[in-house]
Every structure is written in C-alpha cells, then in structure tokens.
Amino acid sequence: MVTIYDVAKQAGVSPMTVSRVMNNSPRISETTRKRVEEAIRELDYIPNKQARSLISKETKLVSIIVPDISNPFFTNMTRGAEDKAMQSGYQLLLGNSDETIEKESKYIDLLLSTGVDGVIVIPAQDRSLLNVRKLAKRKIPFVLVDRTLDGIDTDVVQGDNRNTIFQLVEHLVKQGHRTITLINGPSSVSNARERLEAFEQALKLHGIPGQPQLIWETHFRQDNLEDIVSRLMSLAPDERPTAVLAANNFIGVNTIRALRQLRIRVPEDMAVVCFDDPEPIPDYNPFLTVAAQPAYDMGFMAMQLLIERLEGTAPAASRRLVLPSELIVRKSSSGR
Amino acid sequence: MVTIYDVAKQAGVSPMTVSRVMNNSPRISETTRKRVEEAIRELDYIPNKQARSLISKETKLVSIIVPDISNPFFTNMTRGAEDKAMQSGYQLLLGNSDETIEKESKYIDLLLSTGVDGVIVIPAQDRSLLNVRKLAKRKIPFVLVDRTLDGIDTDVVQGDNRNTIFQLVEHLVKQGHRTITLINGPSSVSNARERLEAFEQALKLHGIPGQPQLIWETHFRQDNLEDIVSRLMSLAPDERPTAVLAANNFIGVNTIRALRQLRIRVPEDMAVVCFDDPEPIPDYNPFLTVAAQPAYDMGFMAMQLLIERLEGTAPAASRRLVLPSELIVRKSSSGR
C-alpha cells in the first residue's frame, strides 16, 4: 500500500506537505506542489479515508434505510437520494428493514459502528422511535421520510397524505361510487393513521356515512388479500363496496390479484385506486389508477436536507417538507 | 465519544483486555469478561470501525455498481446482493453508473479511497475494463454480473444469453412468426453481442434467412424508439416484421410505447417479447412476454462468490456461474 510517507520520500518533502497538497492548502509553493503532484501520480497514491476519518470524525458515508428496495416507490426514492449524495461527494449505504424494527435496529447498530455521517430513515413503525433515538444519542443527523415519529425533533420529508386521500376519494365519488372500502396499512405506521383519518373526513365531506366494516388493515408489503376481499364481497349487496382505496401500491396490486382470483372484474365490478405507482416505468401498460407520490424528489430532497445538516448550512430548527401527489387516472377506476 | 479507554477505566482493566473481550478472545477470565461487558453496556460503547480498519485493512464494506437501480432487473439484483451481504456481516454501498464509463470510473475511484473490501460490477461497456483494472491493481476482489469483460480473469455471474434467445425465438416461431426483428443493446456491451449472435443462430436453426435490416441497435436505457419502429413499419409488406425481440426490459417497454404511438396493435399487428421482466410485481397486470432472468439470485450469488473471495474460502481459479431464464408467455406475443 502506498502511504503519504512514500509520496513524501519520492517528492523529497515531509508527509505534512503532501497532506497540504492533497487538501489544497494555499500556502504551498508552486514548485513543491508540482513535485508532490507528480509523485502522487507516479506512485498512484490514493489517500486512506480510514486514517483521515479517525481524525476528522467524518466518513462521507451516509445511509438510507428503506423497508424494501424492491418496491418502486422506495427504489425511486433511493435513486434520488443516491444522486444527491454523489453530487455532494457522499457515498450511500443501502439497508432494507423489511418493515421490521428488528432488522432496522440491527442495521442502525452497524451504521453506528461504521460511522456514517448521517442517515435517511423510512421508519418501519412507531417503535422505530427507539431505533432512531440511538442515532440522536450519538448526534448523528437523520431525516425521516414518508413516515413520521412522535417524540422526535428532526427534519422530515413526507407526502401530503390528507390531500392525496381527498383526491382519490373525490375521484371515486365522481365516478359514482358511494360505498368505498379502505384497505389500509398497519395502524402502527404514522401514514396509515393519517390516511385513515383523511379517508373518514373525505367520506364525511361527500356526505357518505362511515362504515366500520369497510375499513381494513393489512401489511404494506406483498401479501395475500383474498381473505379481506372475499369478506368484502360477502357483505349484503347494499353494504358491499363498489370501490377499493388501497393505502399503497403493493396493497393495490394484491387487491387486484385477489379480485381476479375471485373472478371479480376490475373496474366493472370493483374499482381500485391506490397510493404510489407500482409501475417503475410509466405508460407502457397502464392499469391501476394511482396517486403517485414524487418518490425521486422525496429521496433527493431528504438527502439535501441531510447534507445541509452535515455541512452546517441548515437552520437550527428542524424542517418539514410536505410534497403533493399526482393523481393518475387509469383503467382500474374508470369507465364501468 | 466513548472509547476503549473509557471502558477500560470503568472496568478497572487495560484497554487491551477490553479489546480482547470485544473480539471474544478465549484467554479472558469469566469475572473480567463480565466486568468489561457490564462497563460496555453502562457506557453504551460502540467500537470505532475506522480505527479497527486502519490496522486490519478491512472495512466490511462492499459495493455494487449498477447501471440504474430504477430498472427492476437491477433492483432485484441489488436486493439479492444486500441480503447476502447483510447475512455475512457486510454493508452495501450503492452506485449508479447510468451506463457510462465516466460515472463508473468516478465511483470506483471513490470506492478505492473509501476502502471497500470488494465490489460487484455490472460493467457499463467494454471500456469498463480500464475501470475494473483499477480494482485489480489494488487487489480488490470484484465479481462481474450480467456482462463480461475480455482480458480480465475474475468471478462472473451471468444469464444464459444463448439459450434465452433460443427460447424467445422458438416461442415466436411457434406462434407463426417468420419475420422477426431484434432491437438490441449497444454492441459495446458483451451481452448485446452474445444476444445478437444467438439470435442469428436461432433464426438459422429455424430456417429463417438473416435480414440485416431487421437488426437494430439502441441503448439499454429508457429511450424513444419511435424512429426505429416507424422505419420497421415502412418496410415492404413482405419484409416487414411481425414480431420484435427486445434485448432488455426497457427496450421492450419502449417498443410497446412506440408501437402505441403509431397506433399499431400489440400483439395483433406486432408481437413483442423481451429479456428481463419490467414488472417489479409479477402477475397483477401481465402484458409483456419475457424471458425473466433470476435477478435476485444473480445478485445473491454474486455476493456469495465475492464474500468467499474476501474470506479466502474460494478456490484460486475464477468461477463462472451461468443461470437460466424463465420464459413467461403473456399477452404481447400470443393469440393474434
């Protein structure tokens, strides 16, 4: 391994001078600089970041912890985060929590030891509070995305759950639906709670009475929804929903799968709309009506907030960015 | 920051003893071990990996460089790689090359300085050889996935391009197609060359003469294919293809988009099949017939090969894993 000493010897200067050249210190004579730069090139010297980090206390490493990179929503978010990180000279460590606090916790412990400068977290659920507190305790800045956590004061980037639900419900009502079911994520996740609350308000707004038997809770991940769907279909005809609002893309997709299994036509017999686009590539085989959150931007901006914190250019107070969704009407909810 | 000295003082032992406890050294008395472990807990001590790496020369950091994580093929591959890395105690750095050697090169330079233990690379193109040689020069083990590079001897995980193309062509021929066009990736990428060669052999096998005007080359990334498609459609009726074989999922999807723009029906007027599934979630709105490569397994196994190298449990000779694809027949190529 080529060290700063090898370069120093080669250039006939002290290691300190090499260090200064590496760090663009201004107080270096042009000739020395040239000589050192040549030695660096000749030896193909690359400075050792471990040694540097040991002193500087920063690693230029950041991390994003997503529930599952396979979900296009998080894929795009991660891409946004990586782009911004790279632009700013940081490298991105990727972790999947699979929506469990255990994996999340284990990963955060690893990050603490690795010494990342900052973290973007999509918390698995409310109990993730304990996990992110470990970051706070070590003064590692972090940004929460998509889901919030009570009792922690930090930068947040999230979607406008309320307005997005309002848009989706309004769309369904305009299509003539009056009996709408919500298949929600777990109530232990903040955005599921927000979506439920907004859903109930939206119904009220349209003069539709709330129906407890039309509110369902499941996981945000890929899962079998035949149970829920067949229960819905076995309701008395006047209680049976004509439309499903799924709280995320995986639930939406799996609702459609379950409906197909039960030979229920979409949208003829049941309309389906959901949060977040399941398609990584829009417009090639559009089917599901979605409220698409700006996943890429959410990741990009979250990384921007994080880096501003790291570089000390952020205001002391924590910031909250709330981004709107785009309603994309497709076959699954129209023309029945 | 809590250091090993703080723990040592708290436990009334030397730092060295703490180090031994941390590393499960056997020559520690049960009482001392207990005392140290308690001190570690009380102080919430986390060892500093930078300091450790400075001595051990390993960071437990690995990286994957993909063209674009947004492509579900690479998303799944990355997920497989992350799972295996995590299981083995490594953390994964993610980099997107956007199919350019420049971004790839820049990222590799960063990795060299960061000090990763190993790298999985999906090389952007043949000239990536220069980039991976930088890894070889520093003796950083790396595994090539999906695309190979001439002149480098390393572990490789790839799809069976030949058989996959054979399957796709056979499927089309069975559907009655005799005039098939290949919309390929750039010839500067090994798998595009392999796919072209296999395509020509497959045609021959079915007694179909090769037609140079039916071979097209484009990017592997999302791109506008209206030009190519309209040229194909303006061929004389007896030369005009009735089926498109797209060399990857993005090309497949964009072919379909372009066909739609030109109001050409799929599959009635034109069948389309492609390499790699564009759908992150199978079976919800199936349309495109694909030969799905086992992306997750490719990533997982590549990481496995890499880690075996890192831990010295790999044989000296480099290994090549060739994995089969699964033909999934859907609407875009059937029932015309």
Added chain:
DNA sequence: CTGTTAGCGCTTTCAT
C-alpha cells in the same frame, strides 16, 4: 512556506 510532534481509537507483539 515547510517541518516536527503528537495523537485520533484500536490491535499486534511482546512481556509478565
């Protein structure tokens, strides 16, 4: 403008 000294947090080596 350049060099010397000391030390970041940890572990290897050698004592005891």
Added chain:
DNA sequence: ATGAAAGCGCTAACAG
C-alpha cells in the same frame, strides 16, 4: 490471564 509499548495512515497544532 493481563498489560505496556508501538504503530496503522493521516492531520492539528505548533515551530521555524
């Protein structure tokens, strides 16, 4: 079974 000394590669602080 435990500790002391030295050093991994680099840079802050001070000296000149």
